[in-house]
Amino acid sequence: MGEIMDAQTIIARRVALELRQGMLVNLGIGIPTLIANYVPEGLHVFFQSENGLIGTGPIPEQGLEHPLLTDAGGRPISALPGACTFDSATSFGLIRGGHVDMTVLGGLQVDGEGHLANWMIPGKMVPGMGGAMDLVTGARRVVVAMQHVAKGKSKIVKKCTLPLTSARVIDLVVTEMAVIGFPGGRATLIETAPGVSVADVVSNTEAELIVPAAVPAMAI
Amino acid sequence: MGEIMDAQTIIARRVALELRQGMLVNLGIGIPTLIANYVPEGLHVFFQSENGLIGTGPIPEQGLEHPLLTDAGGRPISALPGACTFDSATSFGLIRGGHVDMTVLGGLQVDGEGHLANWMIPGKMVPGMGGAMDLVTGARRVVVAMQHVAKGKSKIVKKCTLPLTSARVIDLVVTEMAVIGFPGGRATLIETAPGVSVADVVSNTEAELIVPAAVPAMAI
Amino acid sequence: MKVVSVEHAVAMIPDGASIMIGGFMGVGAPERLLDELARQGKSGLTVIANDACLPGKGIGKLVDSAQIARLTASHIGLNPIAQQQMMAEKMAVDLVPQGTLAERIRAGGCGLGGVLTPTGVGTVVEAGKRKIDLDGKSYLLETALRADFALIHSFLADYQGNLSYALTARNFNPVMAMAADTVIVTAENIVPVGVIAPDHVVTPGPLVDYLVANG
Amino acid sequence: MKVVSVEHAVAMIPDGASIMIGGFMGVGAPERLLDELARQGKSGLTVIANDACLPGKGIGKLVDSAQIARLTASHIGLNPIAQQQMMAEKMAVDLVPQGTLAERIRAGGCGLGGVLTPTGVGTVVEAGKRKIDLDGKSYLLETALRADFALIHSFLADYQGNLSYALTARNFNPVMAMAADTVIVTAENIVPVGVIAPDHVVTPGPLVDYLVANG
Numbered sequence: 001m002g003e004i005m006d007a008q009t010i011i012a013r014r015v016a017l018e019l020r021q022g023m024l025v026n027l028g029i030g031i032p033t034l035i036a037n038y039v040p041e042g043l044h045v046f047f048q049s050e051n052g053l054i055g056t057g058p059i060p061e062q063g064l065e066h067p068l069l070t071d072a073g074g075r076p077i078s079a080l081p082g083a084c085t086f087d088s089a090t091s092f093g094l095i096r097g098g099h100v101d102m103t104v105l106g107g108l109q110v111d112g113e114g115h116l117a118n119w120m121i122p123g124k125m126v127p128g129m130g131g132a133m134d135l136v137t138g139a140r141r142v143v144v145a146m147q148h149v150a151k152g153k154s155k156i157v158k159k160c161t162l163p164l165t166s167a168r169v170i171d172l173v174v175t176e177m178a179v180i181g182f183p184g185g186r187a188t189l190i191e192t193a194p195g196v197s198v199a200d201v202v203s204n205t206e207a208e209l210i211v212p213a214a215v216p217a218m219a220i
Numbered sequence: 221m222g223e224i225m226d227a228q229t230i231i232a233r234r235v236a237l238e239l240r241q242g243m244l245v246n247l248g249i250g251i252p253t254l255i256a257n258y259v260p261e262g263l264h265v266f267f268q269s270e271n272g273l274i275g276t277g278p279i280p281e282q283g284l285e286h287p288l289l290t291d292a293g294g295r296p297i298s299a300l301p302g303a304c305t306f307d308s309a310t311s312f313g314l315i316r317g318g319h320v321d322m323t324v325l326g327g328l329q330v331d332g333e334g335h336l337a338n339w340m341i342p343g344k345m346v347p348g349m350g351g352a353m354d355l356v357t358g359a360r361r362v363v364v365a366m367q368h369v370a371k372g373k374s375k376i377v378k379k380c381t382l383p384l385t386s387a388r389v390i391d392l393v394v395t396e397m398a399v400i401g402f403p404g405g406r407a408t409l410i411e412t413a414p415g416v417s418v419a420d421v422v423s424n425t426e427a428e429l430i431v432p433a434a435v436p437a438m439a440i
Numbered sequence: 441m442k443v444v445s446v447e448h449a450v451a452m453i454p455d456g457a458s459i460m461i462g463g464f465m466g467v468g469a470p471e472r473l474l475d476e477l478a479r480q481g482k483s484g485l486t487v488i489a490n491d492a493c494l495p496g497k498g499i500g501k502l503v504d505s506a507q508i509a510r511l512t513a514s515h516i517g518l519n520p521i522a523q524q525q526m527m528a529e530k531m532a533v534d535l536v537p538q539g540t541l542a543e544r545i546r547a548g549g550c551g552l553g554g555v556l557t558p559t560g561v562g563t564v565v566e567a568g569k570r571k572i573d574l575d576g577k578s579y580l581l582e583t584a585l586r587a588d589f590a591l592i593h594s595f596l597a598d599y600q601g602n603l604s605y606a607l608t609a610r611n612f613n614p615v616m617a618m619a620a621d622t623v624i625v626t627a628e629n630i631v632p633v634g635v636i637a638p639d640h641v642v643t644p645g646p647l648v649d650y651l652v653a654n655g
Numbered sequence: 656m657k658v659v660s661v662e663h664a665v666a667m668i669p670d671g672a673s674i675m676i677g678g679f680m681g682v683g684a685p686e687r688l689l690d691e692l693a694r695q696g697k698s699g700l701t702v703i704a705n706d707a708c709l710p711g712k713g714i715g716k717l718v719d720s721a722q723i724a725r726l727t728a729s730h731i732g733l734n735p736i737a738q739q740q741m742m743a744e745k746m747a748v749d750l751v752p753q754g755t756l757a758e759r760i761r762a763g764g765c766g767l768g769g770v771l772t773p774t775g776v777g778t779v780v781e782a783g784k785r786k787i788d789l790d791g792k793s794y795l796l797e798t799a800l801r802a803d804f805a806l807i808h809s810f811l812a813d814y815q816g817n818l819s820y821a822l823t824a825r826n827f828n829p830v831m832a833m834a835a836d837t838v839i840v841t842a843e844n845i846v847p848v849g850v851i852a853p854d855h856v857v858t859p860g861p862l863v864d865y866l867v868a869n870g
Contacts, residue, residue, distance in 0.1 A: 022441070024646040046646050050753065051679040052823045054644045067682070068810070068824040073733070074680030074709075082600040082633040084641030085822055087829045087857075088679070088705070089550075089761045092754025096551030096774060097618055099647060126741065126750070127732020129780075130706075134754035137774045138551050167777025242656070244861040266861050270538065271464040272608045274859045287467065288595070288609040293518070294465030294494075302815040302848040304856030305607055307614045307642075308464070308490070309546045309765075312539025316559060316766030317833055319862060346526065346535070347517020349565075350491075354539035357559045358766050387562025543767070552758070553771030553787065553794035572768065574798060579768035583789060606854060639821060640855055 005220075007176035010193055011145050013038045013220040015104055015174045018143055019045050026050060026095065026135055028105035029073050031145045035104055048100060050091050050131040055083025072131065095131065096138035103139035105132060107146040107173070109160045112207030114169035114182030116144055117162035129165065136166035148175035154206040156180065156187065177201050179218065186210055191218045225440075227396035230413055231365045233258045233440040234394045235324055238363055239265050246270060246315065246355055248325035249293050251365045255324055268320060270311050270351040275303025292351070315351065316358035323359035325352055327366040327393070329380045332427030334389035334402030336364055337382035349385065356386035368395035374426040376400065376407065397421050399438065406430055411438045441601040444650050449624045450476040452650075456509075458486040458587040460545065460616040465491055465518070466498030468609030470593040470626045472652065474501045484509045488545070488587055490538065490612050491515045492522035506530065512585070514538035537565060540582050542615060547584035549618025554583040590620035594643070597627035598634070601648030602641040610642065617643045624650045656816040659865045664839045665691040667865075671724075673701040673802040675760065675831040680706055680733070681713030683824030685808040685841045687867065689716045699724045703760070703802055705753065705827050706730045707737035721745065727800070729753035752780060755797050757830055762799035764833025769798040805835035809858070812842035813849070816863030817856040825857065832858045839865045 005013070008031050016038035019025065026048045027033055036058070039045060047056040049071045056071065057078035065076035086094075094100055109117040116136055119129040136142050146155055156173065172190075173180045178201045179191040188210040192201055198215055225233070228251050236258035239245065246268045247253055256267060256278070267276040269291045276291065277298035285296035306314075314320055329337040336356055339349040356362050366375055376393065392410075393400045398421045399411040408430040412421055418435055450473060453459065463469025477485075478501050487508045492515075493500040502508050503522045510532040516522040525531035536544070543555045556572055556579035559565070570581040592613045595606035603625060605613055617623050625648050665688060668674065678684025692700075693716050702723050707730075708715040717723050718737045725747040731737040740746035751759070758770045771787055771794035774780070785796040807828045810821035818840060820828055832838050840863050 022646070046644075049823065051682070052826050053638075054646060055638070066822065069822040070680065070682050072679070074682060079638055079822070082598060082602060082645060083638045084602055084636075084644045085638045085820075085825055086641075086644065087820075087825050088753065088757040088827045089830050092757050093546070093550030093618060094644070094647075096754050096772065097549050098551060099618065125732070126738070126748075128706075128728060128730035128750040129752050130730040130732075131753040133752040133778065133780065134774045137776075138754075164778045166774075242861070266859075269608065271467070272611050273853075274861060275853070286607065289607040290465065290467050292464070294467060299607070299853055302813060302817060302860060303853045304817055304851075304859045305605075305610055305853045306856075306859065307605075307610050308538065308542040308612045309615050312542050313761070313765030313833060314859070314862075316539050316557065317764050318766060319833065345517070346523065346533075348491075348513065348515035348535040349537050350515040350517075351538040353537040353563065353565065354559045357561075358539075384563045386559075543765075547770070550758075551773065553773070553789045553792065555762070555770050556768035556796075558766065558768070572796070574768045577768065581771075581787070604854065610854075639819065639825075 007147055008034060010176045010220065011174050014179060014218050015143055015145050016040065018102065019043055023101040024048055024054065024099060026100050026103040026139065030106040032104040032106060048094065049077065050095065052085050052087060052091050053079060053083060055080045092134050095134050098138060098140055100139040102141040102143060103135040104143045104145050105135060107144040107155065109155055109157050109162050110144055110170065110173050111157050111160045112187045113185050115160050116165045116170050117160040118165050120163055122163065132165050136170065137168055142170040143172045143174060144170055145174050148177040149204050154204055157206045177204060189215050191216055193218050227367055228254060230396045230440065231394050234399060234438050235363055235365050236260065237439065238322065239263055243321040244268055244274065244319060246320050246323040246359065250326040252324040252326060268314065269297065270315065272305050272307060272311050273299060273303060275300045312351065312354050315354050318358060318360055320359040322361040322363060323355040324363045324365050325355060327364040327375065329375055329377050329382050330364055330390065330393050331377050331380045332407045333405050334407065335380050336385045336390050337380040338385050340383055342383065352385050356390065357388055362390040364390055364393045366395060368397040369424050374424055377426045397424060409435050411436050413438050441645060441648050442650050443653050446472050446476045446652050449473065449650050449652050450480050453482055453589055455482055456484040457589055460587040460590040460620055461487055461489040461499055462592045462611065462613035462616050463489065463498050464608065464611040466493040468593050468605065468611050468613055469498040470591045471498065472626050473591045473624065474498065477502060477507065478505050483507050486510045488512045488585060490541065492519040494519055495521050512536060514541050542612065544582050544585040545612065545619045546615045548586035549615060552584055554581050557582055585619065587620045588622065590616040590623045592617050592623060592625045594625055594627045596629050596631050596636050597625055597651055598631050598636055600633050601645035601651055602636050603643035603648065604636050604640050605642055614642050617647050622649050623647055624652065626652045630654055656860060656863050657865055658868050661687050661691045661867050664688065664865050664867050665695050668697055668804055670697055671699040672804055675802040675805040675835055676702060676704040676714055677807045677826065677828035677831050678704065678713050679823065679826040681708045683808050683820065683826050683828055684713035685806045686713065687841050688806045688839065689713065692717060692722065693720050698722050701725045703727045703800060705756065707734040709734055710736050727751060729756050757827065759797050759800040760827065760834045761830045763801035764830060767799055769796050772797055800834065802835045803837065805831040805838045807832050807838060807840045809840055809842045811844050811846050811851050812840055812866055813846050813851055815848050816860035816866055817851050818858035818863065819851050819855050820857055829857050832862050837864050838862055839867065841867045845869055
């Protein structure tokens with residue numbers, strides 16, 4: 001792992017394989033943002049920025065930024081032909097109403113039952129949930145893109161100790177080591193990253209992991 | 221009464237005197253529509269049509285109608301400079317949210333406590349409430365413009381026998397005979413029409429009517 | 441989004457389907473889809489719309505041929521045939537205050553369970569509904585409405601399904617375009633992507649499933 | 656609508672007022688009004704806004720000078736001063752999911768008592784709220800939010816107060832423009848009546864109480 005690609009690139013490339021033709025996709029801040037760089041050739045997807053835009057394009061060339069065209073982090077973006085804008089109530093109507101086909105978010109913890117915690121560390125860091133709670137509750141498909149381990153501790157835990165983002169079970173976690181799903185609400189190993197063994201994944205995962213007889217490698 | 225003006229004209233002219241500078245006003249179908257013809261000189265008011273327009277203007281000249289510019293009854297209207305359009309959820313957000321300063325509606329019955337019934341006659345005519353329930357509930361000021369008597373029976377009754385439009389007490393009823401208000405929830409004679417005596421009004425009003433010592437005539 | 445013929449679009453709608461239909465007294469109604477619904481003789485429909493329009497116009501066309509089993513609307517008073525069918529119990533009619541109807545549809549499209557509205561408190565509209573008191577004021581809990589199909593008419597539609605509306609033809613179309621499983625759109629004008637400025641798009645393209653080809 | 660200077664507009668706002676402020680990470684924020692609020696040193700404010708922006712920018716300017724007693728927002732993570740003030744209990748912070756915040760403000764402006772949202776069910780956001788089950792699904796009853804003032808920034812404003820917004824600067828401005836007793840607006844461009852086409856007006860003129868003159 002990491003010989004050819006760094007962790008973030010592995011994650012972004014693998015999540016990009018979840019994109020399907022015509023999807024409306026919301027990408028969270030951080031690793032998820034990178035996914036826009038790896039949309040498979042010939043696939044058209046709509047990216048939503050929850051501050052009020054569908055049709056987000058790449059970062060504009062220097063000198064072509066517009067101060068009133070930014071992503072949810074306040075950074076300049078561009079708008080593709082066919083883009084459209086709307087207010088925050090409409091933006092979250094789209095999100096909560098199931099019109100967003102997939103959201104990709106960062107995570108602090110995902111637990112063995114598929115619950116996500118990603119918005120606060122009590123007593124330490126209380127940034128707020130922003131749009132995350134609505135996204136996890138309302139998007140048709142929720143993918144978490146995060147590193148497998150932080151500061152020597154697995155981020156895929158038995159039970160979230162941090163406050164949950166939603167009671168809803170997420171669909172997929174993609175890390176630099178593995179793809180994990182939650183059929184029936186139980187963490188299940190789906191793929192391993194290139195050069196990573198099943199044993200590597202298991203030993204770096206605090207949650208109990210169902211391991212099928214054959215686990216394919218990520219096709220990135 | 222009726223020597224100079226017909227009933228509808230008296231009502232419309234009197235209601236028009238309730239208009240104030242800058243008001244947002246919604247006029248119901250029927251007599252209320254006529255009020256737009258009597259806006260006092262120099263007064264600027266905004267008229268809302270609940271099908272999605274602020275800035276309703278007069279009926280367009282023949283040949284200048286547009287099929288996509290109509291009032292709530294589906295009849296061609298015009299739009300004044302500065303007009304704006306919106307969807308039905310926004311239109312009723314304006315109405316329910318107290319942004320409409322005054323609505324003028326027709327009535328089937330108004331009772332002695334100031335309740336209005338104007339949307340159905342059970343077993344006979346069930347047109348539906350349209351926007352009337354929202355208007356009576358949400359507009360800052362509710363004025364009912366109707367004839368005092370229909371088919372020999374007073375429309376200002378002790379207690380509404382027809383289904384109510386709202387539990388909210390209306391502000392004013394203007395008929396071709398009188399102006400009646402509801403301070404403290406009790407029908408009170410405020411003005412009489414030109415040539416109409418207090419006794420005329422009382423004898424044509426089924427509801428108990430508080431009659432002050434001096435009742436001025438309408439200044440129309 | 442797929443581009444389809446009007447025949448194909450309507451062929452997707454089964455008898456008995458629930459359908460939201462945009463328009464206000466026929467203004468902004470998807471007339472071509474309504475004509476085709478009548479031609480294909482779809483029956484037993486549940487229709488959610490502002491009104492029953494007039495005989496021969498807008499939703500009135502479906503009333504004329506008795507294709508509607510149940511109508512949820514705010515007003516049917518200008519269509520005597522609808523009145524007759526209701527009185528004769530040939531068509532069930534749920535009358536809903538217009539603002540409540542708009543909010544219930546919006547809630548359905550926005551993933552809300554419902555809204556609390558003061559409209560209807562103390563009237564027959566209360567019947568069967570939860571009443572909730574907040575800060576000394578009473579509200580009715582009005583629940584979300586959704587449908588199998590939404591039939592929408594726009595002024596401009598681009599090749600990606602972005603829609604804008606003209607004047608008073610906007611009305612219920614934008615909220616309905618969010619509140620149905622399948623959204624079918626007709627347009628006065630179909631234009632290339634980019635013709636509608638981003639700030640002037642009212643209904644984002646990803647909401648539209650089928651755009652009916654002109655001609 | 657009245658046209659006023661920025662000094663006069665802010666002078667109307669008393670210490671301790673509740674204020675909704677448009678903008679998302681400062682984009683679409685009424686910077687001139689925020690500068691003037693800081694200059695006039697208004698204190699003890701209750702602010703309702705999407706976020707705390709960054710130090711020195713947007714609402715961050717009011718955080719810098721500790722003018723906010725209570726902040727209702729969805730996110731303050733990019734403003735370390737806001738984090739410090741919250742931790743030190745110098746500024747009370749109510750964190751609200753962004754979609755819930757938008758709906759609560761919209762409800763306040765639209766005369767609704769509140770909405771039922773699935774967002775927050777099963778999380779700490781539930782605390783102190785009514786949970787309502789409908790058709791086997793749980794929702795939180797989220798109540799309407801209003802404020803004494805709304806400070807709005809638009810792209811175009813005409814002489815009657817009609818407003819339109821540009822790109823991602825729309826965000827919370829339109830819902831806030833409906834949800835306050837007094838609405839004060841700044842504009843990038845003030846234009847004659849008729850320049851904004853009726854279909855492109857987002858905030859109708861009658862909602863605006865004061866338009867701040869440019870220059």
